Amino acid sequence: MTARILDGAGTATALLAEVADRVSALRAAGTTPRLATVLVGDDGASRTYVQMKVNRCADVGIDSLRVDLGGGITTSELVGAISELSADPTVHGILLQHPVPGHINERAAFEAIAPEKDVDGVTLTSFAAMSLGVPGFQSCTPGGIVRLLDAHGVELRGRNSVVVGRSPILGLPMGMLLLRRDATVTYCHSRTVDLADVVRRSDLVVAAVGRPDFIQPAWIKPGAVVVDAGYNAGNRGDVDPAAADVADWFTPVPGGVGPMTIATLLEQTVVAAERCHGAGA
Ligand code: NAP
Numbered sequence: 440m441t442a443r444i445l446d447g448a449g450t451a452t453a454l455l456a457e458v459a460d461r462v463s464a465l466r467a468a469g470t471t472p473r474l475a476t477v478l479v480g481d482d483g484a485s486r487t488y489v490q491m492k493v494n495r496c497a498d499v500g501i502d503s504l505r506v507d508l509g510g511g512i513t514t515s516e517l518v519g520a521i522s523e524l525s526a527d528p529t530v531h532g533i534l535l536q537h538p539v540p541g542h543i544n545e546r547a548a549f550e551a552i553a554p555e556k557d558v559d560g561v562t563l564t565s566f567a568a569m570s571l572g573v574p575g576f577q578s579c580t581p582g583g584i585v586r587l588l589d590a591h592g593v594e595l596r597g598r599n600s601v602v603v604g605r606s607p608i609l610g611l612p613m614g615m616l617l618l619r620r621d622a623t624v625t626y627c628h629s630r631t632v633d634l635a636d637v638v639r640r641s642d643l644v645v646a647a648v649g650r651p652d653f654i655q656p657a658w659i660k661p662g663a664v665v666v667d668a669g670y671n672a673g674n675r676g677d678v679d680p681a682a683a684d685v686a687d688w689f690t691p692v693p694g695g696v697g698p699m700t701i702a703t704l705l706e707q708t709v710v711a712a713e714r715c716h717g718a719g720a
Pocket of ligand 1: 608648670677
């Protein structure tokens with residue numbers, strides 16, 4: 440490997456240390472930040488992701504409230520459960536673990552999250568704020584990726600960038616954040632013609648596809664920055680790790696984007712609690 444490592448694990452540890460200090464200050468002032476996690480069904484990977492978030496909350500002193508719901512729940516029951524959390528003054532942030540079972544209207548469930556508690560950045564309000572560059576919560580994985588690039592001094596302005604994937608929680612907001620930072624952004628997806636050629640012309644590649652080792656080393660422009668947001672079974676990302684022989688910067692999997700996602704979630708939870716505390720709640 441010749442690429443320099445975009446060290447998500449180390450950057451997240453530093454960020455979480457700052458979060459822990461802010462949590463201590465809030466607790467001393469009488470407010471305990473609290474994150475509610477909502478899990479629907481018994482998907483093993485989703486359960487693991489929720490547990491990781493709950494563990495990190497405990498590390499920094501954030502309370503968690505786990506709401507685990509059966510996979511047979513209806514959309515209106517889920518909306519009801521999330522609405523209760525939105526109205527609960529002891530809850531500062533709400534995370535609905537994605538994906539939910541196919542029969543659920545995920546958008547309706549996301550929209551039941553009060554915007555001031557949308558610390559995972561999934562509501563229409565958050566997406567609009569992110570896209571327009573006005574204050575609001577960011578989608579955690581894209582927000583964490585920008586933070587990681589900034590921490591390593593990677594200049595985004597004017598950079599020819601491609602985001603492979605356009606999901607509402609990852610690819611789409613990723614491109615919006617890069618655009619806000621004056622990158623020149625191309626989106627690719629399952630209908631893109633000659634994906635390899637588009638990637639080959641890009642100085643920054645963000646892979647958000649959900650297919651192990653999908654992006655090939657031969658597609659990478661020498662000296663490009665490669666961010667692998669994918670996380671697949673067996674600790675495999677969406678980029679063939681041999682791409683690190685061509686790239687200038689590269690995110691490892693694990694230890695790249697994943698820890699930044701969680702650190703961003705916890706930081707935004709503290710921001711929500713600070714705002715609530717400041718408002719006298
Ligand atoms: P998703 O909702 O399934 O979206 C996948 C995207 O990839 C879609 O936009 C799809 O295009 C595109 N795609 C699929 N096949 C393609 C192909 N052959 N060529 C080009 N594009 C293709 O997945 P997601 O939720 O965004 O997650 C993507 C990956 O990120 C997964 O590995 C997931 O585990 C990972 N992830 C990691 C974190 C983290 O914290 N590290 C957080 C969230 C997700 P269409 O729109 O045309 O269908």
